[in-house]
């Protein structure tokens with residue numbers, strides 16, 4: 302048996318999905334064995350993979366979050382592009398079968414798919430319906446409505462958290478910008494070239510951060526960390542409004558002892574044309590370079606196995622990640638799945654709400670993992686009252702641009 306090492310960052314219900322997929326694949330044939338290994342958070346998994354590659358013992362498949370894409374794309378030689386892997390292995394593969402909002406993110410401008418879009422998500426607003434009912438509130442649609450409902454929640458049984466979010470920069474900078482059709486960075490947020498400059502120290506983002514800073518003072522808003530470590534605060538009932546990935550679904554379903562839904566991200570009604578469309582999150586699978594033809598054959602078979610329509614529908618229903626193929630989305634619709642659980646369609650409706658613009662196709666910034674840390678550090682300073690929102694965003698942009706120029710020098714040939 303040829304072993305295929307698969308490093309990933311999934312926990313809880315989503316880890317169960319990974320284990321089941323590997324077991325089912327292993328049971329379906331006897332030539333290959335996929336071995337999944339949890340390597341920590343997305344940033345940790347990516348760092349572990351890069352270190353292993355440098356030491357000459359990279360895994361076969363690495364799950365890399367969407368913001369690691371530019372770094373992986375620039376690492377030619379370290380990776381085996383998926384479109385090439387499939388052709389070399391003689392596996393049937395048509396990129397047109399996949400949803401373009403997703404594949405665009407992981408393909409070259411020529412449409413060559415570089416990584417396999419395994420688990421894509423978008424940001425949604427998770428709502429504890431029982432708690433909203435207690436304060437007589439409707440599901441808020443706009444940010445001013447969120448602030449109002451959060452104040453009520455805070456004053457009526459939620460003193461430590463009116464609302465919160467995971468992935469602080471994803472929600473409050475990256476998605477916020479796309480959803481309001483304003484740039485995070487020039488050159489279509491980096492999709493049109495690595496010579497991009499950050500531009501998010503602008504009125505919308507500044508107004509939003511100022512509001513969070515103000516509401517943090519009495520915990521009407523309460524910060525919950527850089528990655529998804531704070532999500533338990535929603536399922537425990539502490540925070541009744543919580544913005545994070547649609548892929549929080551599996552854990553919500555398993556743990557929440559209350560009625561819930563996932564509503565679209567709120568928007569500022571004074572921004573003309575808002576809401577625009579959201580961008581994807583989640584991760585894709587990168588196949589590492591330097592493996593044998595037999596190993597590549599097994600990996601290609603595994604990617605075909607993952608693309609199967611019923612399997613895609615299963616992943617979607619179990620995790621809240623998007624169905625990545627058109628056929629799987631159609632099948633979920635035809636089964637009437639969204640009639641019972643309309644909130645699982647929310648991220649798809651957000652992604653396709655309007656035709657994407659330069660500001661809302663996605664983003665591709667080098668050193669993005671490090672950029673996110675810098676931006677989060679600055680936002681944390683603002684929330685702690687050590688800087689104004691404007692100072693924090695100006696510093697995020699300035700420090701970030703320096704890092705982008707470093708990336709351009711070292712990683713782009």
Ligand SMILES: O=P(O)(O)OC[C@H](O)CO
Pocket residue numbers: 343366367368420421422423468471529546547548549581582583584
């Ligand atoms: O929780 P996920 O997997 O949907 O990922 C959320 C963010 O996109 C991570 O960058």
